[in-house]
Structures are given as structure tokens and as C-alpha cells.
Amino acid sequence: MSQKQTTLAPFDQRPVVERQTLSASDLDAVIATAAAAQKSWATTPLDARIAIFKKWMAEFESHKDELCAELSQHMGRPLAQCPGEIGGTLQRARHLCKIAPDCLREQPRTDTETPGLRLAIRRVPLGVVAIVSPWNYPYMSTINALATSILSGNSVILKPSPQTPTVAERFQSTFEAAGLPKGLIQAVHLDVAMTAKLAADPRVGFLAFTGSVAGGKALDQAAASGSAFKGVGLELGGKDPAYVRPDADIPYTADQLVDGAMFNAGQSCCAVERIYVHESVYDAFVDEFVRIAKQYKLGDPSQPGTTLGPVISLASAERIRKQVDAALQQGARNLVPADLFPQAKPGTTLVAPTVLVDVDHTMDVMTEETFGPVIGIMKVKSDEEALALMNDSHYGLTASIWTNASDAASLKAFDALADALETGTVYLNRADCLEPALPWTGVKDSGRGISLSTLGYDQVTRAKSIHMRISRS
Numbered sequence: 269m270s271q272k273q274t275t276l277a278p279f280d281q282r283p284v285v286e287r288q289t290l291s292a293s294d295l296d297a298v299i300a301t302a303a304a305a306q307k308s309w310a311t312t313p314l315d316a317r318i319a320i321f322k323k324w325m326a327e328f329e330s331h332k333d334e335l336c337a338e339l340s341q342h343m344g345r346p347l348a349q350c351p352g353e354i355g356g357t358l359q360r361a362r363h364l365c366k367i368a369p370d371c372l373r374e375q376p377r378t379d380t381e382t383p384g385l386r387l388a389i390r391r392v393p394l395g396v397v398a399i400v401s402p403w404n405y406p407y408m409s410t411i412n413a414l415a416t417s418i419l420s421g422n423s424v425i426l427k428p429s430p431q432t433p434t435v436a437e438r439f440q441s442t443f444e445a446a447g448l449p450k451g452l453i454q455a456v457h458l459d460v461a462m463t464a465k466l467a468a469d470p471r472v473g474f475l476a477f478t479g480s481v482a483g484g485k486a487l488d489q490a491a492a493s494g495s496a497f498k499g500v501g502l503e504l505g506g507k508d509p510a511y512v513r514p515d516a517d518i519p520y521t522a523d524q525l526v527d528g529a530m531f532n533a534g535q536s537c538c539a540v541e542r543i544y545v546h547e548s549v550y551d552a553f554v555d556e557f558v559r560i561a562k563q564y565k566l567g568d569p570s571q572p573g574t575t576l577g578p579v580i581s582l583a584s585a586e587r588i589r590k591q592v593d594a595a596l597q598q599g600a601r602n603l604v605p606a607d608l609f610p611q612a613k614p615g616t617t618l619v620a621p622t623v624l625v626d627v628d629h630t631m632d633v634m635t636e637e638t639f640g641p642v643i644g645i646m647k648v649k650s651d652e653e654a655l656a657l658m659n660d661s662h663y664g665l666t667a668s669i670w671t672n673a674s675d676a677a678s679l680k681a682f683d684a685l686a687d688a689l690e691t692g693t694v695y696l697n698r699a700d701c702l703e704p705a706l707p708w709t710g711v712k713d714s715g716r717g718i719s720l721s722t723l724g725y726d727q728v729t730r731a732k733s734i735h736m737r738i739s740r741s
Contacts, residue, residue: 270294273430273457278344278578278617279568285342287433287457295462298425298454302396303471305451306423310393314372317419321365324446325358328438335407335438342432343403344578344617345532346569356702357407360720363704364415371725372420374734384739391729393421394473394499398466400487402478403431403580404535412708412719413476413501414439414453417728422473423452425466429479431580433457463487470496474728478503478537481713501717501727504710505637506537506665509658510699511685512545512553513651513671515678521670521697522556525643528668528699530564530621533579534641537714538666540699542634543645544654550647554625557645558603561621564641566609578617579640585617588640592622595633600624600644629660637663651681659690664711668695 275285290298309317328335336350345353377387397417401410406428417424426436436455443453458466467475467490475498477487484502491500510525512518528540545553569577579585596602602622606612609620619640627634627644634644648654658667667689671678673696686694692709695701702708707721718724 271459273433273459275342275431275433276581277341278580279570281582281617285433287430289457289459290462292462292465295456295458295465298456299396299466299469299471301451302423302425302454305449306393306395306421309423309449309452310421312421314369314419317421318365318368320443320447321361321415321419324443324448325361325365327442327446328361329354329358331438331442338434338438339406339432340569340577342434343406343580344569346574346577348572348574349531353405353407357411360408360411360702360704361415364411364720364724365419367722368419368725371722372729384737386734386736386738388734390732390734391420391725392732393417393729395422396425396472397422397474397476397728398425398427398472400427400463400467400475400477400479401429401435403429404532404537406432406435408702409478409503410435410439412724413728416719416724417474418443418448418452420725420729422728424454425472426453426455427458427463427466428455430457464490467491467500468494470494472498474499474501476501476503476717476719476727481505484715499717499727501719502715503537503708503717503719504713504715505639505663506539506710506714507541507635507637507661507663508538508666508668508691508699509661510540510543510668510670511648511651511654511658512543512549513669513678513681514546514548515672515675516549516553516670517672518549518552518556522553523560524697524699525668525670526557526560529643530561530576530641531700533577533619535579535639536700538693538700538702539639540668541638541643543643544648544657545645546654547647547649554603554623554645557643558623561604561623562608564621566611566618566620576621576641579619580617582615582617584639585619586614588619588638588642589614591633591636591638592624592642595624595627595631595644598631600627600631600633629657635661651685655685655688659688662713664691665714666693666695666699667691668697668699670697673697 612620
């Protein structure tokens with residue numbers, strides 16, 4: 269049964285968008301349209317697909333001001349920071365477009381010992397791809413699978429978060445304005461039951477989901493319950509650690525890690541959520557980190573001076589405060605005085621920057637995802653202790669090491685740590701960022717599958733072997 273979904277602006281809880289969800293029959297028609305449209309799109313030459321995709325990039329960028337205004341209002345990010353998401357979306361799109369020919373064109377094979385054969389590998393589309401996207405980085409998260417799917421010859425059904433419902437609609441309208449045939453991208457608004465129905469439908473060849481661990485498990489089970497085997501890509505949560513070694517550049521490292529922890533109010537799957545600092549530089553690092561964190565301007569995301577906006581909902585704010593309060597009751601200390609951020613009151617979505625010390629792994633704040641502007645900092649005595657603590661997690665998305673990159677011994681230590689870390693990405697002197705040339709992937713409860721890079725195309729295509737005997741001699 270169709271029902272109404274209402275989006276509340278995080279800052280003041282005003283209703284800003286209403287959308288009607290699809291019924292079962294509506295969804296069936298959408299999937300049928302996608303399957304039919306994909307048949308002709310799959311026969312469209314790759315060069316023609318790329319040409320439309322390039323036109324889309326220009327069309328999308330021409331709407332950046334209105335896209336940013338919607339994004340800020342719907343998910344609460346300071347308006348001044350929203351152009352970065354549009355730029356990041358285009359960066360990923362450009363790279364995936366650039367590498368498409370190498371990834372998708374037929375690959376002749378000459379590595380055979382049998383004479384008289386002509387061999388090749390073709391990548392063919394899976395058909396209909398369903399993308400269930402999040403609210404926190406809705407454009408950048410969606411483009412990862414959307415670009416590879418469309419360029420590969422698939423059709424796409426986009427199911428956005430109810431918090432950012434217009435994102436999918438914007439993708440559909442800008443692609444169609446660029447010349448993409450109708451039916452190849454369809455924005456749909458679905459409740460939980462209909463989302464599971466989409467995942468289970470045998471006409472859907474691949475499901476890409478970004479969101480919570482619980483949501484990923486539910487949709488994975490729904491996809492497996494259908495009558496057809498299909499691929500499922502899951503980009504889930506994180507509790508991403510950082511380790512500051514004795515020779516790290518403290519001012520630079522503190523500045524980068526504050527941003528990695530607090531940007532987007534800490535609402536990123538790869539946000540820095542826990543930091544381990546060598547005892548020799550612990551005090552200096554903590555002092556600098558706190559000094560920077562105190563400088564944030566918390567408030568209305570539409571105002572030019574705001575550098576930290578609200579978290580996504582009242583429920584999220586309450587959950588974050590409960591996690592912090594529990595840590596304080598267990599002996600943690602918050603080094604950011606509450607009177608610096610008087611607007612961060614219970615009953616609001618404004619959560620102050622929070623820097624906790626005297627923390628350990630008996631506290632949820634160091635082991636369970638926070639998804640807010642909160643960081644715990646622990647002192648360690650060695651690389652070995654730091655490594656053990658970083659791996660002591662059921663998540664494994666990213667981890668960062670901060671050390672002297674010009675010192676051979678430090679780089680050797682980094683390599684040893686990188687090899688031993690149980691995570692999808694390891695950074696040296698960076699954090700909370702993606703490079704589209706590298707695969708984006710997680711281990712443990714952070715998910716499975718790959719997006720971005722050349723490997724991202726493998727997720728939304730299948731290999732077809734072409735085996736020809738051209739000579740009987």
C-alpha cells in the first residue's frame with residue numbers, strides 16, 4: 269500500500285518535502301520498464317554511452333547551486349561545505365568515465381598453449397541494477413555504482429533515503445536532459461517492505477546498498493530469498509581508527525584529524541572515530557586537537573559562519589548523547605567545555621564537538637559507531653599496542669597512520685602496520701577521503717564488495733568467454 273513519506277529539516281524539524289511511496293503494482297511496473305529499457309541500451313555502442321555520460325556531467329554541474337541548497341536543507345550540512353560533494357561526485361564520474369573503455373571493451377587473450385584458437389573476454393551488463401543510497405553523502409555514494417552501471421549498459425532503479433528524496437530525482441532528470449533514454453534511470457520512493465521486494469525481484473541482477481549494518485543484513489537476506497542468484501554490494505558502517513606515531517607532524521596531524529572526526533558532524537562511514545597516540549607526543553597532540561575543536565561554529569547550516577551543523581535527527585542526537593554520557597560515567601573526561609556550545613541542548617539536533625580522554629575499549633564510544641562529532645583519544649606505548657587496539661573492532665573500513673613520510677624507518681613501520689591492519693583502506697597522513705582510482709571496500713561488518721576503480725566495473729558486469737577455433741592445424 270502506498271503511503272506518504274515526510275522529510276524534516278534536521279536543524280529545526282520543519283517538514284520540507286513529501287513523497288508518496290510506491291505500491292507493489294507500481295514497483296512491478298518500474299522494474300518491467302527498467303528491464304525493457306536495458307535491452308536496447310545494452311546494444312548501444314560504448315562510445316555513445318560515454319558521450320551521453322559526458323553531457324550529463326556538464327548538465328549536473330550546471331545545477332550545483334540548487335543541488336547544494338537542497339542538500340543543506342535536507343541533511344543539515346553547512347551550505348558552504350556542500351559544493352565539495354558536487355565536486356567529489358564529478359571527480360568520481362570523470363574517472364570512471366575515463367577508464368570505462370579499458371574496463372569494458374573486449375580483451376583478446378593470447379596466453380594459450382593451444383594453436384589455432386582466438387580467445388577473448390567480454391564484459392556484459394547484468395541487466396537491472398538497484399541502488400539503495402544513504403542520506404549522509406547521497407550524491408557521492410550513489411555515483412559509485414550509478415556511473416559504472418550506466419556506462420556498462422545496465423539500467424538503474426534508484427531508491428534514495430527518505431531524508432534526501434530529491435537526490436535520485438535529480439540524477440534521473442539531469443541524465444534525461446543529457447540524452448539518456450527514459451526508463452534507464454528511475455527514481456523510486458519505497459517503504460521497507462517494498463525495498464525488500466525490489467531486492468528480491470529476479471529481474472534485478474545486482475543490488476548496491478550503502479547504510480547501516482542492520483539494513484545491509486536485511487537486504488542481503490531479502491536478495492537471497494528471491495528465485496534468482498544475484499550480486500549484492502554492501503557499504504556499511506565503520507569505527508575508523510587513527511594512530512599518531514612519535515615522529516608525526518603534530519600541528520598538521522591534529523588539524524587533519526579534527527576535520528576527519530568532525531566534518532559533516534561526524535556523519536560519515538569513514539569518519540575518524542577513535543585515535544591512538546604514542547605516549548611521547550600524547551599531551552602535545554591532545555592540546556592541539558582540543559584547541560582546534562573549540563573553534564567550530566555550531567548552528568544553523570544556512571548561515572555563512574556555521575562550520576558544524578546539526579546531526580540528522582533528534583533520535584540520532586539522543587543516541588550520541590547517551591553514548592557520551594555512558595563513557596563519562598565510566599571515567600572518561602570531555603575536554604571541550606559545554607559552555608562553549610550552549611546551543612547544544614537536549615531536545616535539539618545540535619551536538620557539540622566532543623573530545624574524550626581517559627577512554628578504553630570497555631566503553632561503547634571506542635567500539636561502537638557513533639556517527640556524530642565525537643572522538644575518543646587513547647595513549648599507547650608502541651606500534652604493537654596501537655595495532656592491537658586498531659584491529660580490536662568488528663568494523664574494518666579505513667585506518668590511518670600518521671608519521672614522518674620522508675623517513676625510511678617510518679615508512680617501513682607504516683608498511684608493516686598496513687599489512688597487518690584488518691581494513692579495506694589504509695592511509696598515510698590522510699583520512700576520511702576517497703580516491704576514485706582505488707577500490708572502495710570494507711571487511712568484517714563494514715561490508716563486502718567493491719566500488720570505484722577498475723574493479724568497480726566487475727561488480728556490475730559479468731565475464732563472457734569467447735572461444736573460437738580458427739584453424740584445425
